[in-house]
Amino acid sequence: MGSSAADSSPDKTILVTGGAGFIGTHTVVQLLEGGFRVSIIDNLDNSVPEAVDRVRELVGPQLAGNLDFHLGDLRNREDLEKLFSQT
Numbered sequence: 001m002g003s004s005a006a007d008s009s010p011d012k013t014i015l016v017t018g019g020a021g022f023i024g025t026h027t028v029v030q031l032l033e034g035g036f037r038v039s040i041i042d043n044l045d046n047s048v049p050e051a052v053d054r055v056r057e058l059v060g061p062q063l064a065g066n067l068d069f070h071l072g073d074l075r076n077r078e079d080l081e082k083l084f085s086q087t
Helices: 022-033 049-064 077-086
Strands: 013-017 037-042 067-071
Touching: 013 022, 022 037, 022 049, 037 077, 049 067, 067 077
Parallel strands: 013 037, 037 067
Antiparallel strands: none
């Protein structure tokens, strides 16, 4: 059975690359509201960490607990290994 937005521990995690950018933040909000756990990896070249803070504010404390942010570059193998070891 799938998760709902009311669940506190979703059973599926979605990785969003560039999740701190304009399109990424909107996508992350929709995924969280859809009942998914979300991990963001972003190098912040075209965004700022405050964008992720704003997502947490928008979705509220319960859903914000299902969001993980990882500062890193998708092109960097070490960043990816660190991300996947934590997820």
